[in-house]
Amino acid sequence: MAPTDSVKQNGSPHKSYSAPSSESEAGELSDEAVTPGPDGPASTSVKHPLHQIKAPGSVQALAVDDDVIFAGTQGGHIVVWSLETYELLATVPAHKESVLSIALSDDRSLLFSTGADAIVNVWSTESLQRLYSLYSHFEIGDVFCVVHSTKIQTLFWGAQNASIQWYRLSTDATAKSPALTFSPGSRQHRFFDSLGPGGIANVIADEEGATSGRNNLGGRVLTVPSSNYLPYAHKSYIYSMLLVKGLFTRGRDEEVLITGGGDGTIKLWSIDGLSESGPKQITKFKNADSNVLSLSYRGSFLYAGLSDGIAHIYNLASNQLVQRLQVGHGDVSQILVGVESILCGTSQGWIKRYDDHFAEIESWQAAAGKILAMGLTTTPDHDMVATGGNNSFVSFWSGKAGSQVSIAASARSNDELVNALREFVAYRTVALNPICVRDCHEAVTFLRKKCNAFGGTTCLLSPQEGVNPILLARFPASKHTESTRSILFYGHYDVVDAEFDANSSNPTWNGDPFVLQPLSSYLYGRGVTDNKGPILAAIYAVADLVQHDSLSCNVTFLLEGDEEAGSRGFRQTVQSAHDAIGPVDYILLSNSYWLDDHIPCLTFGMRGVVHASVSVTSNRPDLHSGMDGKSVQHEPLKDLTVLLAALVGPSGTKVTIPDFYDTVDDLSESEVKAYASITSSLLPGHPEIRNEKAFALSLMQRWRYPNLTVHRIEVPEAKTAVTISGSAKATLSIRIVPSQTAEQIAQSLTEYLRAEFAKLQSSNTLTVTITSKADPWLADVKSEIYTALKDAIIDVWNPDIAAHQQRAFKISAGGNHTPETERGAATLSKSTPPKSAAASSSSTAAAAAAAAEAPTRTSHRRASSLATTGFFPPSTLPREPLFIREGGSIPAISFLESEFDAPAAMFPMGQASDNAHLDNERMRVENLYKGREVLKRVFARL
Structure with a gap:
């Protein structure tokens, strides 16, 4: 007998032995019937994953529910992620060794898991509490597959020793089980656990360093009756198992058990007489020299993935092999059947898609290693294929072939929003980099085509030569009346440049910044949060409403491509196009960030800024301090130092420009309460806030008080250390606050510096240049648009608890868990009521492993002074958004307000840790999706 590798294990695969059989193969086809498919990529396509999640180990099994996906990993964990946002919801140490198979009951209330520890566990899908743990009297080895019959409330599983076992939960579980004096997973196997040289046993510790096994997960530990055991069901390992309903004419509810083994056979079993004689073989199919690694079915057709790169399709109604697909790329480790296609996953990481006529329509490499698990979900919200393998990633792919997705239909899907963002990020839209000119123009063309496809009318405005065009896109209200409002959405498609050297020993980015990297519930790439992600979220929100004839207001997009370079020519261009843009009732932006990573915010104020350069020059060349230096001589650097010192006074913290603080508003009692409210909202999740008053004062200093900063002092390169x-x-900047104006402060700064310089009676020359300025901005938080934004945020981020029953998941606790997933765990909805409120067990090791793979991040340029991202138990999260201000400046806000005589509102979509302008810029998937939904509600309401 020749051994063949099984792809079911990671690292050191088990060996399964295929023995020659004298029995004839049912419905055998000739070689001429083989559908060819070359071993290389024939008609391959470039396919990007919708998302990827780093798992704490090789992914051996997947099970897809309506709203979550369960994964079984090599380390013995069951990990749960949200299908909506890909956030981690729970991690449970389920088995002492690898989880090899997981399956859901028909009503999705129970999850079944099997492992290399010979244990079968039953879990509540609502709480992930273990309900039962089943073990056998026999040494069955690894348990590779499990299925559940709802009709007879019975579990079936296939094992390494070629046996089938079953357990009737409805009756057997009520029988009194003998008390256990040991953990089932700690039983000694006569071969695998035998003593080594010298009579020493090799005890393997688990991830926590303990050798006692994972036997504290709750639930009843039950012994499988010895009568519920069918030995030698196959002549090798049983790798796959299915339950098929209505296969024969005796009744639609009749179930047939189908098993596939390492002996190359597929067997059909009747399970009607379990209580008397166990499963009875009905028929079988023989595949010589091939392991049957995976099974799937649809209608009367059975699909089998084999170990030699072949997939067989059988007609079970006629017991015939009707098609043989030459898939190639190693073993066909996984096979799935969707509504319109057949998907084959291989041990070399490839996926091939076939249509119902068995013609190959798509092929792509989904993983660098083996595909060990696949899952399929087709709902109104999701049409995805999930894959897992020994590269420790779960990847999500579009459930449709690339050619089946149209632009017109793409607005319905958040997955298509991410695909559009992937394309948008790929354009290197750096305004000041001449090699990026083409990318900038292609990016604005991309946006224009999107808007046109979604029903908008567009035109390009040209600011000046050498400056990227401005896109003007208009979407009229679905039903226009005299009271219809008009909203102007401002954004920018240019980005700060980023470099990536893949050959560097310490690269600043974890990947190419202009290739979108969807990883573990985040999207990484330059511009995803500043400002390409929010722009597309707004466009797709409008597109949703246009498609459903529900856009209640006129929406005009004004998207420039030079914001990061100073918005050259923007004012003049907008003023020239005033009539084409207006009239405007409200101005909306999404170009700022939350105060932390958990609580949504609305920004209602920003400081203004005056940027200036101050130069002092001499009419003489550089001098030597020893030969020419005199105590009465005015040197340029000394004069400049005196001027800068005069600006900030003896303490260096108070601006001394005359009347500078006269117009700064006094702190009102209502403001004090507002800052106290912000602090109290943050306090439960941020223990680093030790002094509430001091923290509130620090916010005031950054938000509502002016400040002067000296950024740089330059002198020509000195030839020696003694050069004058x-x-x-x-270069300096002054951040100003409402009631101050940029024009007034710029004039006062210039006059004050000149007056102070005159006092020096210096022979040098002073030059003060105002390089740019922007007025501060303060909005009315009680206005109609802020009310609409606030209500939308409350609805989107806090769904009605009465209408959405919640799973009682708790993510893994411990120092390395990811706190940003807590809100996802708190708001996960489920149509069926929870079976138990018990929390799942924690796994610090698993969470640490997943967290270790996330790209490292530095502090955000606009993030708050909070020391951590925080951790909020769901019960302590505020329902309402925080109303905050920012210390930074966006010149376009005050200009657009003045130009169109309309109030502006700022809707921050990203988190404080998004890293705009920095390495590994990112945006959380949940923020992007919910940002789109918030804007959709606002555009439908105003």
Whole structure:
């Protein structure tokens, strides 16, 4: 007998032995009937995953529910993620060794898992509490597959020793089970657990360093009756198992058990007489020299993935082999049948898609290693294929072939929003980089085509030569009346440049910044949060409403491509196109961030800014301090130092420009309460806030008080350490607050510096240049648009608990868990009521392993001074958004308000840790999706 590798295990595969059989193969086809498919990529397509999740080990099994996906891993864990946002919801140490198979009951209330520890566990899908743990009297080895019959309330599983076992939960579970004096997983196997050289046993510790096994997960530990055992059901390992209903004419509810083994046979079993004689073989199919690794079915057709790169299709109604597909790329480790296609996953990481006529329509490499598990979900919200393998990733792919997705239909799907963002990020839209000119123009063309496809009318505005065009896109209200409002949405498609050197020993980015990387519930890439993601979320929100004839207001997009370079020519261009853009009732932006990573915010104020350069020059060349230096001589750098010192006074913290603080508003009692409210909202999740008053004061200093900063002092490169430079230059900025104006402060700064310089009676020359300025901005939080935004955020981020029963998942506790997943765990909806409120067990090791793979991040440029991202138990999260201000400046806000005589509102979509302008810029998937939904509700209401 020749051994063949089984792809079911990671690292060191088990060996299964295929023995020659004298029995004839049912419905055998000739070689001419084989559908060819070359071993290389024939008609391959470039296919990007919708998302990827790093798992704490090789992914051996997957089970897809309506709203979550369960994964069984090599380390013995069951891990649960949200299908909506891909966030981690729970991690349970389910088995002492690898989880090899998981399955759901028909009503999705129970989850079944099997492992290399010979244990079968039954879990509540609502709480992930273990209900039962089943073990056999026999040494069955690894349990590779499990299925559940709802009709007879019975579990079936196939094992390494070629046996089938079953357990009737409805009756057997009520029988009194003998008390156990040991953990089933700790039984000694006569071969695998025998003593080594010298009579020493090799005890393997688990992830926590303990050798006692994982036997504290709750639930009843039950012994499988010895009568519920069918030995030698196959002549090798039983790798796969199915239950098929209505196969024969005796009744639609009649179930047939189908098993596939390492001996190359597929067997059909009647399970009507379990209580008397166990499963009875009905028929079988023989595949010489091939392991049957996976099974799937639809209608009367059975699909089998074999170990030699072949997939067989059988007609069970006639007991015939009707098609043989030459899939190639190693073993066909997984096979799935969707509504319109057949999907084959291989041990070399490839997926091939066939249509109902068995013609190959798509092929792509889904993983660098083996595909060990696949799952399929087709719902109104999701049409995805999930894959897992020994690369420790769960990847999600579009359930449709690439050619089946149209632009017109794409607005319905968040997956298509991510695909559009992938394409958008790929354009390197750096305004000041001449090699990026083409990308900038292609990016604005991409946006224009999107808007046109979604029903908008567009045109391009040209600011000036060498500056990227401005896109103007208009979407009229579905039903226009005299009271119809008009909203102007401002954004920018240009980005700050980013470099990536794949050959560097310490790269600043974890991947190419202009290739979108969807990883573990985040989207990484330059511009995803500033400002390409929010732009597309707004466009897709409008597109949703246009498709459903529900857009209640006129929406105009004004998207520039030069914001990061100073918005050259923007004012003049907008003023020239005033009539084409207006009239405007409200201005909306999404170009700021939350105060932390958990509580949604609405920004209602930003400081203004005056940027200036101050130069002092001499009419003489550089001098030598020893030969030419005199105590009465005015040197440019000394003069500049005196001027800068005069600006900030003896303490260096108070601006001394005359009347500078006269117009700054006094702190009102209502403001004090507002800052106290922000602090109290943050406190439950941020223990680093030790002094509430001090924290509130720090927010005030950054948000509502002005400040002067000296950024840089420059002198010409000195030839020696004793050179007196002939010039010196300083660059500075003044952040100003409402009631101050940029024009007034710029004039006061210039006049004050000139007056102070005159006092020096210096022979040098002073030059003060105002390089740019922007007025501060403060909005009315009680306005109609802020009310609409607030209500939408409350509805989207806090779904009605009465209408959405919740699973009682708790994510893994411990120092390395990811706190940003807590809100996902709190708001996960489920149509059936929870079976138990018990929390799942924690796994610090699993959470640490997953967290270790996430890209490292530095602090965000606009993030708060909070030391951590925080951790909020769901019960402590505020229902309402925080109303915050920012210390930074966006010049376009105050200009657009003045130009169109309309109030502006800022809707921050990203988290404080998004890293805009920094390495590994990112945006959470949940924020992107819910940002789209918030804007959709606002555009439908105003």
